[in-house]
Amino acid sequence: MSSTEPSSPTRRRGRAGAASALVALALALTTGGCAATADEPSTAGSAVPGAVPADDLTRRLAAVEAARQCAVTTTTFPDETALTTDLDDRLAADGLSHAQWKEWHDALVHSPDLVAQLVEVSAPGCAGA
Amino acid sequence: MAVLLGAVLGATLLLPAATAQADQDKSNVRATTTSTAPLASGESAWVAVSWTADQTVHDWSTTVTAPAGVAVAYPTTRGGGDTSLYGSATLVGATTDFTAFRLAVPHAQRTSFPVTVTSTYSRCGDNGQCKDQGIGNDGRTGSVTVTVTVPVGPAAGPPFTQDTTRVSITAGSDGFQQLSFTGGQADLADFRVQVGALPAGLEVAYPGGRTASSPAGGSGLPGRRTDQVGLRLVATGLAPGTYTLPLSISWTAAHPTTTNGTVTLVVN
Structure with missing residues (x-):
C-alpha cells in the first residue's frame, strides 16, 4: 500500500x-x-521473484554438487574437458543430466530455497576433510 | 510531527556513514583449500581451488602466479588470460565453488611449491544493482589473494602404455598403420618409435621421410593422453604369416630414455 x-x-x-x-x-x-x-546474508528471505522452489530433484542435484565440490580439490584432470566429464558422470550415475544441473546452478543466485537446501546437503562436510 | 521530522532528518544526516558502511566489503570471500591435488614431477594437469563467501559476488576472475619453470594455463573458453568459477562467474553467498587452472610441472621440480592465487570480483552486478545496495564506485570490486601449496611427488606407474600390440595387413600391401600409445602420469618429450630388425620382404618408412615416428599431435606424448605414431609397412615381398617386429621407443623425461617393445604383424 x-x-x-x-x-x-x-x-x-x-x-x-x-x-x-x-x-x-x-x-x-x-x-x-x-x-x-x-x-x-544472501540466503535470507524466500519471496524472491523468479526463485525456484526446492524439491526432491533439486536435492539430488545439490547432493551431486556437494560430492563434486568435495572431490574436485583432491583430483587432477588431464585436460579441460575432463572437469565436465567428471560432473556429467556423477550426474548420470543418479539419472540426472548436465542441462538439469545447469538450470539448477543458474537458479541458485536468485533462489534462496535452493541455496538453503544446498547448504543443508553440504553440511556434513567432506569425508576425510 | 516535528519530532518525527527531526528523527527523519537525523536519520538522513547519518546517510554518509551508512553509505560508507555499505561500501565495506562484507562478502568475506575466502579460499577453503590450502593445497591442490598432488602433481608428479613432469606432470601437466588441471587442478582446482575452492572458494566460499558470505554474500553473493559476481564477475569472478582468478589469476595464478607460479614459480619459475612451472607453467600456468587457463580455460580457452575465457580467452586464456584468467579463469573463473565452474559454470558461471557468480559465487552465490553461503555456497562453495571452484576455480580450475592447468599447471605444468617440470621434471626437475621434485618438491612441493606455492602458487599465489588472486581472485577479483564485483560485489554487485550492474550499475543498478550496485546503486540498489548503496555501493558506490569505490566499493564495487573486491579481491582476495591466497597462497596455495601444490604437493609434488614422483610419477607413479609406467611412463606410457602401448595400446596397439597387433597389426594386420594384406600380403603385398603398402600403407600406413597406426600404433597407439597412452602417456603415463608425466609428460614425455621427444617421443619416438623406430622398428628394429625386419623380416625379409618387409620395408618400413616413417612420416616425412624421418628415421623414426613421433605422435601425430606433436613431438611429445602428454601424460594420460592417447596419441598414435604412424608406420608405413611396405610388405610387397612378405609372405603371409605372423611376425614379431621389434620396436625401439625413446623419450625424454628427466633424462633421455630408450626401451624396447614389440608389435605383432599379421600378414593375410
Whole structure:
C-alpha cells in the first residue's frame, strides 16, 4: 500500500501518510532503496521473484554438487574437458543430466530455497576433510 | 510531527556513514583449500581451488602466479588470460565453488611449491544493482589473494602404455598403420618409435621421410593422453604369416630414455 494515495479521505490520514512517506524515504535512502541490504546474508528471505522452489530433484542435484565440490580439490584432470566429464558422470550415475544441473546452478543466485537446501546437503562436510 | 521530522532528518544526516558502511566489503570471500591435488614431477594437469563467501559476488576472475619453470594455463573458453568459477562467474553467498587452472610441472621440480592465487570480483552486478545496495564506485570490486601449496611427488606407474600390440595387413600391401600409445602420469618429450630388425620382404618408412615416428599431435606424448605414431609397412615381398617386429621407443623425461617393445604383424 502506498501511504501517499490521493484518495486518502481525511486530513489526519493525509498527515499520517505524509509522515509515513518521509520515514519511507529516509529508510530508502539509508538502505539504498533495496529490500535486502548488502549486509544481509544472501540466503535470507524466500519471496524472491523468479526463485525456484526446492524439491526432491533439486536435492539430488545439490547432493551431486556437494560430492563434486568435495572431490574436485583432491583430483587432477588431464585436460579441460575432463572437469565436465567428471560432473556429467556423477550426474548420470543418479539419472540426472548436465542441462538439469545447469538450470539448477543458474537458479541458485536468485533462489534462496535452493541455496538453503544446498547448504543443508553440504553440511556434513567432506569425508576425510 | 516535528519530532518525527527531526528523527527523519537525523536519520538522513547519518546517510554518509551508512553509505560508507555499505561500501565495506562484507562478502568475506575466502579460499577453503590450502593445497591442490598432488602433481608428479613432469606432470601437466588441471587442478582446482575452492572458494566460499558470505554474500553473493559476481564477475569472478582468478589469476595464478607460479614459480619459475612451472607453467600456468587457463580455460580457452575465457580467452586464456584468467579463469573463473565452474559454470558461471557468480559465487552465490553461503555456497562453495571452484576455480580450475592447468599447471605444468617440470621434471626437475621434485618438491612441493606455492602458487599465489588472486581472485577479483564485483560485489554487485550492474550499475543498478550496485546503486540498489548503496555501493558506490569505490566499493564495487573486491579481491582476495591466497597462497596455495601444490604437493609434488614422483610419477607413479609406467611412463606410457602401448595400446596397439597387433597389426594386420594384406600380403603385398603398402600403407600406413597406426600404433597407439597412452602417456603415463608425466609428460614425455621427444617421443619416438623406430622398428628394429625386419623380416625379409618387409620395408618400413616413417612420416616425412624421418628415421623414426613421433605422435601425430606433436613431438611429445602428454601424460594420460592417447596419441598414435604412424608406420608405413611396405610388405610387397612378405609372405603371409605372423611376425614379431621389434620396436625401439625413446623419450625424454628427466633424462633421455630408450626401451624396447614389440608389435605383432599379421600378414593375410
